[in-house]
Amino acid sequence: MNKYNFRFVDHPEDPNMGLANEEIAFLQKELNLQFPENYIYYLQHAGKRSNIFPVECDIVKLKKYQKQLKDALKERDILSAESLFCFQYNIEYEPLVGQDFETFYFFNLSDPKSPDLYIFGDFITNFDWLGYDKELTNKENFVDFINYKTEEKFRIKEKIKIWDILVWIILIPVFIIILIIIVFQNVKEKIKNL
Template sequence: MEKFNFRFVDDPKNQNVGLTFEEIDALKEKMGLRFPKAYIDYLLNAGKNSNLFNVETNSNELQKIQKELRLELNLLNVFQNEEILCIKKNFEAYYFFNLSENKGKPTLYILSEICINENWNAFQKRITKGEGEDFVTFINRLAEREYGITITQHLKNIPLHIIALPIAIVFIVVAGVMILIEKIWGEN
């Protein structure tokens, strides 16, 4: 199976717990939908419990939110003939994939109500893409926001630090010289 570069965080207080292949296959069969490979990989690693983004794995609840989302999409007249997979409902936000895109790393879409005026009395339903271009990027940004950047990401920033250090030194020297000149002129 293809591996995706999810950033799974080892949090002793809140461990990721995955589903088995059998549990995923039973879920797919009950839903009557195919699951994107990236999503299957996520379920294997964090389907029962995720320390970042818990998804719905109860087939009855999934079918219910799937129908609710379909009604909402029909009202908005979007994704009419598209096969969708709703993976989570959080308050009034639906997280879903457009399976018709047929991508290995699917885009995560979010349908939610957005306030459209400053008085908070008018709302509009909108579909946005999850942070990043695909589901893997979305999960990794959540991990970065919750747990900070990794050592690898710090190492990738070393060239930037190497370039910034001489510029900072020059700036400090110039500022010091300017302050010194100002003091000398101020005394005369």
């Protein structure tokens, strides 16, 4: 079993393709950063193309992301003394608000043994969708994050497991008994109130 338990999906229409070690070394050298080991492993298996979470390997864009992230965090005085590596930046137009929503995905490299994964981006602040603000979320584990994204994307295509069927077979009678008890309690209350 591998040290990093990414759940890669064999998807023939959109296969994962990794980067060569030389390409990864070039990115690290140009950014003057040492990537986390689990991110290097991910790049080796899904660096050119990932069917789950897009990977940016354009050095010009990556350098731009580092500056954009530092500027955005500096405005809010967040993580200013930490060593950070922004590996993905997304911007999407939200028609309900009429604004662009940006999201940074980055590692806090200050702890090289287990760098934390962070997401920093815009989120809706009220239910009428008219206000938004930036939020910093610590996801902690990159492997868990990718596996969650994998399950989220490919859940529909998974086969129903026998264990799932057994759980439902056991739970359905329990739900029926609970329903009978609730109905009985309601009838009992109505009779008392007569």
